[in-house]
Amino acid sequence: GQQLNQSPQSMFIQEGEDVSMNCTSSSIFNTWLWYKQDPGEGPVLLIALYKAGELTSNGRLTAQFGITRKDSFLNISASIPSDVGIYFCAGLTTSGTYKYIFGTGTRLKVLA
Amino acid sequence: NAGVTQTPKFQVLKTGQSMTLQCAQDMNHNSMYWYRQDPGMGLRLIYYSASEGTTDKGEVPNGYNVSRLNKREFSLRLESAAPSQTSVYFCATARWGQDNYGYTFGSGTRLTVV
Numbered sequence: 001g002q003q004l005n006q007s008p009q010s011m012f013i014q015e016g017e018d019v020s021m022n023c024t025s026s027s028i029f030n031t032w033l034w035y036k037q038d039p040g041e042g043p044v045l046l047i048a049l050y051k052a053g054e055l056t057s058n059g060r061l062t063a064q065f066g067i068t069r070k071d072s073f074l075n076i077s078a079s080i081p082s083d084v085g086i087y088f089c090a091g092l093t094t095s096g097t098y099k100y101i102f103g104t105g106t107r108l109k110v111l112a
Numbered sequence: 113n114a115g116v117t118q119t120p121k122f123q124v125l126k127t128g129q130s131m132t133l134q135c136a137q138d139m140n141h142n143s144m145y146w147y148r149q150d151p152g153m154g155l156r157l158i159y160y161s162a163s164e165g166t167t168d169k170g171e172v173p174n175g176y177n178v179s180r181l182n183k184r185e186f187s188l189r190l191e192s193a194a195p196s197q198t199s200v201y202f203c204a205t206a207r208w209g210q211d212n213y214g215y216t217f218g219s220g221t222r223l224t225v226v
Binding site: 003006035041042043044045048088090098102103104105 | 206
């Protein structure tokens with residue numbers, strides 16, 4: 001099945017550092033979503049993007065909808081220990097299939 | 113306001129046993145989904161129901177069946193469990209419209225087949 005290419009797969013960072021991750025696809029999307037999954041829980045929506053070039057923030061998180069509509073980026077500034085978890089991107093193609101396509105996730109570990 | 117409720121939270125089955133995973137939502141969403149999550153594999157869609165009365169296969173439907181009982185409930189059945197079905201199962205719901213707000217996920221069912 002189709003999945004988005006998400007990178008990096010995992011990363012260890014020091015508390016206070018900034019984090020960047022991205023998702024790319026060969027298909028054009030009209031919606032990009034970013035989720036965070038805490039250990040033992042289901043994913044929770046962080047940010048939703050609806051227009052090419054859109055830049056949206058949620059606290060220390062900032063996400064962008066790539067202008068080609070084939071990629072998206074998530075940045076976390078000044079990371080803290082509770083940022084640990086798995087971050088997923090998800091995209092909706094223009095074909096209106098009522099299904100989001102998910103990336104394979106970026107596992108983030110923050111060292112205090 | 114519970115959102116999306118999955119039961120049970122944990123289950124251990126012997127190979128060949130059957131069981132049904134339950135999902136109920138109080139969000140009045142039309143669409144419901146079953147995903148499985150395996151290490152390094154992300155979220156893979158098993159089955160979904162775009163609206164009450166319809167169900168469709170996802171990318172990994174083999175070994176599973178589903179029932180959309182009503183607008184609120186969507187169950188996933190394993191008729192003869194296999195060790196390869198050891199996974200974490202997530203139910204999700206969605207409302208579709210001018211702005212798509214993505215899925216709302218349940219907290220998961222952790223299934224081990226021995």
